[in-house]
Structure formats: structure tokens, C-alpha cells
Amino acid sequence: MGGLNKLMRDRSAMICIIFLTLVVLAGIFAPWLAPHSPIDVNVKEKLAGISTTYPLGTDQLGRCIFSRLLYGIRTTVFIAFITMIVTIVIGTLIGGIAGLFRGKIDEIIMRICDVFMSFPSEVMILAIIGMMGPGLTNIVIASIIAKWAWYTRMVRSIIIKYADKNYIQFARVSGFSRWHIFKKHIMPNTVGEISVLATLDAGSVILMISALSFLGLGVQAPTPEWGMMLNEAKNVMTIYPELMLAPGIAILVVVAAFNFLGDSLQDAFNVKRGKRGKRMR
Amino acid sequence: MLEVKKVYKTYPKAGKGFRKERLSVLADVSFQIHAGDWAALVGESGSGKSTLSRLILGLEKADSGSLLLEGENPAAWRKEKRGQMSVVFQDYTSSANPAFQIKDIIMEPLKAFSRNHPIQETAESLMEKVGLSKELAERYPHELSGGQLQRVCIARAISTKPKFLVLDEAVSSLDVSVQAQILDLLDTLKKEMDMTCLFIAHDLQTVAYLCNQVMFLNEGKIVEQIETKNLANVQSAYAKRLLEAVVRFRVE
Numbered sequence: 334m335g336g337l338n339k340l341m342r343d344r345s346a347m348i349c350i351i352f353l354t355l356v357v358l359a360g361i362f363a364p365w366l367a368p369h370s371p372i373d374v375n376v377k378e379k380l381a382g383i384s385t386t387y388p389l390g391t392d393q394l395g396r397c398i399f400s401r402l403l404y405g406i407r408t409t410v411f412i413a414f415i416t417m418i419v420t421i422v423i424g425t426l427i428g429g430i431a432g433l434f435r436g437k438i439d440e441i442i443m444r445i446c447d448v449f450m451s452f453p454s455e456v457m458i459l460a461i462i463g464m465m466g467p468g469l470t471n472i473v474i475a476s477i478i479a480k481w482a483w484y485t486r487m488v489r490s491i492i493i494k495y496a497d498k499n500y501i502q503f504a505r506v507s508g509f510s511r512w513h514i515f516k517k518h519i520m521p522n523t524v525g526e527i528s529v530l531a532t533l534d535a536g537s538v539i540l541m542i543s544a545l546s547f548l549g550l551g552v553q554a555p556t557p558e559w560g561m562m563l564n565e566a567k568n569v570m571t572i573y574p575e576l577m578l579a580p581g582i583a584i585l586v587v588v589a590a591f592n593f594l595g596d597s598l599q600d601a602f603n604v605k606r607g608k609r610g611k612r613m614r
Numbered sequence: 615m616l617e618v619k620k621v622y623k624t625y626p627k628a629g630k631g632f633r634k635e636r637l638s639v640l641a642d643v644s645f646q647i648h649a650g651d652w653a654a655l656v657g658e659s660g661s662g663k664s665t666l667s668r669l670i671l672g673l674e675k676a677d678s679g680s681l682l683l684e685g686e687n688p689a690a691w692r693k694e695k696r697g698q699m700s701v702v703f704q705d706y707t708s709s710a711n712p713a714f715q716i717k718d719i720i721m722e723p724l725k726a727f728s729r730n731h732p733i734q735e736t737a738e739s740l741m742e743k744v745g746l747s748k749e750l751a752e753r754y755p756h757e758l759s760g761g762q763l764q765r766v767c768i769a770r771a772i773s774t775k776p777k778f779l780v781l782d783e784a785v786s787s788l789d790v791s792v793q794a795q796i797l798d799l800l801d802t803l804k805k806e807m808d809m810t811c812l813f814i815a816h817d818l819q820t821v822a823y824l825c826n827q828v829m830f831l832n833e834g835k836i837v838e839q840i841e842t843k844n845l846a847n848v849q850s851a852y853a854k855r856l857l858e859a860v861v862r863f864r865v866e
Contacts, residue, residue, distance in 0.1 A: 499709040500719075503767075506671050507723045507774065508696030517722075518711055 339601040346597030349590040356587060360406030367400035371557045380573050389579050392562075393569045398579050401557040405580070408558040410587065412469065413538040416476050421531055423477070424484025431485065432492030433515065442485065449482035458541075462550050472551040476541060484530070491526045495519050525602035533595030536588035543584050559584050615649040615778065615810045616670065621679035623665055639665045641834045643679070647827070652804060652811045654821030654842075656856065657831035663814045666831070667782045670812065671701055683778065697727040697774030704783035706763040710755040716741075716766055717751040724773045740769040744799055761792035765799070772803060779811045785820055797823055818845075818860050830856065 340346050359366060368388065375395035382390050389398040431439040449457075461475040495501065496519065504514045543560030545551040552558035554565075559580040566576035621643045624636035639662045647653045657663050668674045669681055672689035683691040683699075692699040700723075703709050710719045717737035724735060738748055744765040755763055764784065771779060781800070785793045801824060804811070815821045821828060822842055829839045830853045838850040848854055 498711075499703045499705055500711045502671075502673060502703070503701055503709060503770070504722075505673060506692060506699055506701045506780075507727075508692045508699070509723075509726060513726065521713060 337601070340597065343597045343601065345593055346601070349594040349597070352590050353587070353594065356406060356410060356590075359403055360410055363400075363403040363407060367397070367403045369397035369400045371396065371401045371404040372555045380569070380576070390575075392565060392576055393573070398562075398576075401562060402559070402579055402583055404557040405559045405562065405583070408469070408552050408556060409539060409543060409560070409584075412473060412542055413535060416473050416480075416538050416542070417531055417535055419473075420477050420480045420484050421527065423481045425488050425527060427481070428485040428488025429492060432489040432496065433511075433519075435493075439489070443489070446482040446485050449478075450486070452479075454479040458545070459550070462545070467550045467553065469552055469556075472542060472545050476538065480534075480538075487530055488523070488527060491523050492519060495522050525598075529595055529598045529602060532591055532598055536591035536595075539584065539588055539591070615651070615684060616647040616812070617680075617682045617685075618646070618666075618670070619644050619680045619682075621666075621669065621681060622677045623662075623669060623674075624677055639834055640669075640676075643831075643834070643836055645829055645836050645839055647810060647812060649810055650808065651827055652813060652825040653827040653829060654813045654815060654825035655829050655831055656815055656818060656821060658816060661831045662834045663816070663831055664782060667701075667780055667812070667814055671699065671780055695777070697723055698777045699780075700771040700774065700776035700778070701780045701782060702764070702767050702771045702784040704787050706760060706767055706787070707755075709767045710763060712755050714755070715751070716746075716753050716755070716758070719755070719766060720770045720773060723770060727774055735773055740773055741766075743772075743803075744769040745795070761788055761795065764788060764792075764796060768796070768799065768803075772807065775807065775809075777809055779809050781811065781813045783814055783816065786816060793820065800824055818856055 368386070373396065375391070377395060378387070378391050379393050379395040380391060381387050381395070384390070387397050387399065389402065391397055392401070427442055431442040457479045458472070458475040461478060462471055465471045465474070498518075501514055501518055504518060542551060543558070543563070546558045546560035547564045549564065552561050554561065562580035563577055563584075566574075566580065569576055621640055622638070623640040624638045627635045627637050643662075643666065655663055655666065665674075669676050670683075670688060672687070672692055681688055686694075688699070710716075714722075720737050720740050737751055741748060741751065746762060746765050746769070750758065750762065755766075758766065768784070784800075785796050788796060797820060804824065811825075813821055813825050818828070822845065826842050827839065828842055828845065830837045830848075830850065832852040838848055838853045840848055840853070845857065848857060
């Protein structure tokens, strides 16, 4: 509870939370908010500047950039969320089993993780997409496969860090059940740290999905996606470079918001660090 | 009450390639503690005291030999008699969950086991018992001093009226004046409560004050077990050396 209070008082964290909530809401209500269809081509109006009909202008096919940005939230941000959630669930389950039960099962899981982590994740993703073909579901699956081992390791190390604490030893000695110890002592601490991890990583997942779409491996045209939009803007870079600004800035701002929020969460959930920080100020 | 027979314990050595070399920590340790005794286990750092305490608490298993608490394996005993075994660790900073308030830390075992015996004690009465003021009940562990936090740990350890208590260097990391206070506190608790205690320490002064039995542990072996009142007549060279260190200090 102390962590939440601290978060409420942290101005930059609140700004990030409000901003990200607005982004998500804009994505959900895109059909109502968008002034135009994101895919309808209108060549007569191509590369229009900012105007009341086209708040951010149009691209080389005359599509409304603002509408495409709004619909792009649905692909870029939501796909990133789905990837994150699935990875975290897998990582927490497997990492939790490894960290709580230790012994042989831990050893086996960790060696499998080692194998997965010995490939550079970008190369692995490219290889998986190369095999399964480009497409939205495939990049989600590829990034989950590339990431789960890292999460499993992190969750395991967090759990082990707490399992060695004296208060858990004390609880074991007093005869508390494993479940009680897990519920009261291990879980509350780990949930905080895992959410910090996830928030810090959300930005990089968005970047990764955008990057893959930029390379033409992820979302396929004409579906609006921020990395895809950058890719299209690249084609007219010499005659109309401003086209790259809108999707580029959108990616930058959302990723930055996630990273700032992750930092604040880290401060909020770390009791001792918060105390030291106060003294320094 | 506690019977330790021919216990051996080794740990794998780190960084020695694939060959499994093991470091022997305890070798052929045997002793007995009778119900109601306050026994001290004295030895230098690295003599295996903490390992022995972890074995007795049932947190680890011995390689061979038997440890029996009232004729049972410690891990089984403590599961059967929840709250009857308790411990105070040397490192108080990690002995309390930093997210809990002091009153919750103290009451945790008691609340969980209240089915077995009705709650008589409250956080206040326990805090009073260990000499902590009531205002501290709402605080968090990092807002307390070392001595205060160690008192919290003692209050938590005695809350369930344990039969068997292990004090694993419970006073060693406190400064001398606080040590004296804690020892006084333990002395009063000893008179009030009926329990068996294993007091682990690295210096003789602290244990001679409280315990009626002293065991000397050196290089993984019990070199001598003697009653405190006969402490002057120790036989083994190691015990003599420890004792001399104390005397010399007192003369100066």
C-alpha cells in the first residue's frame, strides 16, 4: 500500500499513467474519434498539409494520418500488451515453479532457458518469422518465444532473492504452510518487481513490433501500424520528409512514457530506496 | 528433548570444475539437550554453528546421522506442533518483512495458529514484554533501530510460547550496551517461560550469563560439553584457549 501512495505523489508517474490511459482509450474509441477511414485512399488529397479536415495531413495515398495513428494504437500498443501479458504469465508460471521448488526441476528449466537465451533475440525472431511467414500473429508468437526465457530467469531470481530472507526462514520454522508463505511474503514482493520489469519492457516490445513492421515482417498493408507508417513514409522521404514525424513521434512518446513509468514504479515499490531518495532530496 | 547423534554435513565446493569436491562443515557431532535446559553453543566464525542450527531447525538435511526432537525429525516435529519451535536470527534487517507494520510482524504467527490456542496476547502486551513502547506498533521495520528490531524479533519468537527456541547469534550484531539489555530481557523471559533454548554465540561472556550448559564447537566437532558452573575446569585445549581470552580481557 505504501508503494501505491508514493506513486500517487510522483508527478511524472501520474502524467505517464494519465497519458498512457488516454492513448489506450483513444485506441479503443478509434472508430468514433477518427475523422476518416484509416484505409480509404483519396489520391486527390495526397500529401496534404495540416488542416481542419485532416488534423495531421495525409500521406502519399491521401489517407488521413491522424486516423491512421489512432487505429495504429490498436495494432501497435495492443499487440504489445498481448505479447507482454502472455510472456509474463508464462515467465511467472515457469519461473515461479523453478524458484519455489528448486532442485532438479529448477536445474532443467534453467538449462532450457540458457539454450533459448544463447540466441540473439532479434535473430531468433527473424528466423521464426522466416519459417512461419510474416504476419501479426507470427510476430507475437515469435516475440513470446524470444522473451519467455528471460522473464523466467528474472522471476526465478526475484523469488529466490526473497526465499532466502530470514523472515521466510522464520515462517518455515514456525510451521507455516508453503502456501501461506507464498501468499503473504513472496507474492506481494514479487508482484511489484514483476510489474516494474513489465513496464520497463513494454517500451521495448512496442519498438520491436514497430521495427518488424517497418521491415515488412509484421503487420501487412494496408492495416495501419506505426512502424508500417514509418516504412511507407520512407518511400517519399526525399520529397516529403514530414510524413515520418507523426508515427515517429508517436512511437517515441509512448515508449518514453512506459520507460518513465517503469522507473517511477521501481522507486515506489522499493521501500528502502525510497527512503534513501527522500534523504537525498 | 533434543538428541543429536553422529551428524555429518558437507557442502559442495564452488569453482572446482566438474570434480565434486565437498567441504566438510560438521563431522561426527553428537550432543543432548534436556527439556528446560538453556544450552549454549560456542565457537568461532566458520566452526559450523550456523549450519548446525539450520539442521536443528529442519531448514536443511544432514548428510548422515540423526537429529531428533522428542524422538522425531525436526521438520516433522515443527509441522505437527506449529509455533512450538521458534528462532531469532543474527541478521535482524532481513528478519522482518519490510512491507509489514511492527504489530503485524509480531502477531503473524499468533494469528495464524490461533485455532490451536486462543489468542491471549496482543501486540501491545508482547511489545511491553520485550520493552518496546506502544508507539512503534504502526511503524515499519526500516524505521526502527537495530536493538528495537531485534526485540521485535524476540517478541515474535516468544508470542506462540514455543517449547524450543533457537537464538542464532541473536545478540552478536548489536552494540554492547544494547546486548546487555537484550540479555537482561532474555533472562526475565527465561524465568517466566518454560522452554528449552539453544543459544548460539561466538563469545563466552554472553552465554555464561544465561545458560546452564556450554558446548564448544571447533572445526565441525563438539570438543567439549560442560555445565556452566564447572566452566573453570574445562579439559580441551580449545575451550581453555577461549576461556583464557576472556580472563585476560577481564584482568586488563
